[in-house]
Amino acid sequence: MSERVFFSYARYALVEALRIAGVERDNVVLVPNLICRDVFSAIDAVGATTKNYPITHSLCIDPEFRFPAARAIIVVNYFGFPADLDAFEIAGLSRDTIIIEDNAHGWLSRDHQGRLLGERTTLGITSFRKTIRTPDGAYLSWSPDVRIDTQRVPAQPPCRESRIPTTYLARRWVDRFGRRTRLPLLQLARWATRFARVLGGKSAVNDDPRLEFELPAVREPHALSLQLFGAVDQGAEIERRRARFRRCVEIAEEHGVRPAQSDLGEAVSPQGFPFWGGTGNERAFTRAVRKAGLGDIVSWPALSARSEVPDESDLRSLKIVNFLQ
Numbered sequence: 001m002s003e004r005v006f007f008s009y010a011r012y013a014l015v016e017a018l019r020i021a022g023v024e025r026d027n028v029v030l031v032p033n034l035i036c037r038d039v040f041s042a043i044d045a046v047g048a049t050t051k052n053y054p055i056t057h058s059l060c061i062d063p064e065f066r067f068p069a070a071r072a073i074i075v076v077n078y079f080g081f082p083a084d085l086d087a088f089e090i091a092g093l094s095r096d097t098i099i100i101e102d103n104a105h106g107w108l109s110r111d112h113q114g115r116l117l118g119e120r121t122t123l124g125i126t127s128f129r130k131t132i133r134t135p136d137g138a139y140l141s142w143s144p145d146v147r148i149d150t151q152r153v154p155a156q157p158p159c160r161e162s163r164i165p166t167t168y169l170a171r172r173w174v175d176r177f178g179r180r181t182r183l184p185l186l187q188l189a190r191w192a193t194r195f196a197r198v199l200g201g202k203s204a205v206n207d208d209p210r211l212e213f214e215l216p217a218v219r220e221p222h223a224l225s226l227q228l229f230g231a232v233d234q235g236a237e238i239e240r241r242r243a244r245f246r247r248c249v250e251i252a253e254e255h256g257v258r259p260a261q262s263d264l265g266e267a268v269s270p271q272g273f274p275f276w277g278g279t280g281n282e283r284a285f286t287r288a289v290r291k292a293g294l295g296d297i298v299s300w301p302a303l304s305a306r307s308e309v310p311d312e313s314d315l316r317s318l319k320i321v322n323f324l325q
Helices: 010-020 039-045 085-090 166-181 185-199 223-231 234-255 282-291
Strands: 003-007 028-032 049-053 072-076 098-103 123-126 138-142 272-276 296-299 318-322
Touching (some): 003 010, 010 123, 010 138, 072 085, 282 296
Parallel strands (some): 098 123
Antiparallel strands (some): 003 138, 272 318, 296 318
16 A cells, blocks of 8 residues: 655645655656646756657557656656556666656556556656545655655645635536536536636636746645545446446547547546547537536646647647546
């Protein structure tokens, strides 16, 4: 059983993982080019530099790529599907490079060997707030069998007991009411918010560039987040997600939409259903998914200029039916 320290956001868990790994100023951290820009704020916080490694259309590492020397590497379990860790050894990753498993999408998910994602490497980070609706919530994990400098392991930050954010309460109420009535209330609320932003002369989406360079204001997790985390019926949540995924596959086939991942295996608990935008009859697929109440559809990720994904790459068209509720 791995040990854990909880934080408000996975970015803080990543900062601590980098410090435990001995990453210091100007050390190199290898990062996949397909990654949300927020990750760079954690790397910047320890003063490290990044080098990209390429991800292919199959969401795997490019088999022709050979890794440069680096202190650490971030390996991503995209959408809760396990990254093939053996492929990194085949591609020439140095044994001196510490692997940090980015499991922001995969709480409750396991690989084909039954190992929990986020706990298969020296260090792992998991963001459970992307699986269940909580004010915040993430954790850093490590195995007691792995040799790490325990002096660098942070103490558990105290939980916040502050007032629960009104925005969180509103979203939770709208989501629950929408699921009971089958009305697309979250989508309508999101549309209204974007419309209001445009009327106010702003961009439709709150695309704050500071997220790439600044950590969130609060490091400590909210007490409610840990309470909700502990109360989850994990078996029921896993089956709910797998059932929704299977239904999304059926709808995608009906409308010619191509999934980015389609094989659940025996133990994957997916964050959602990832698919390639611009394939098939995407509009009909979107309507069918929303009518079935399977989840909201969002684009992923918000890329940084440092990600070096070519403008013409299909990776920029990734979307996901998000199963968060």
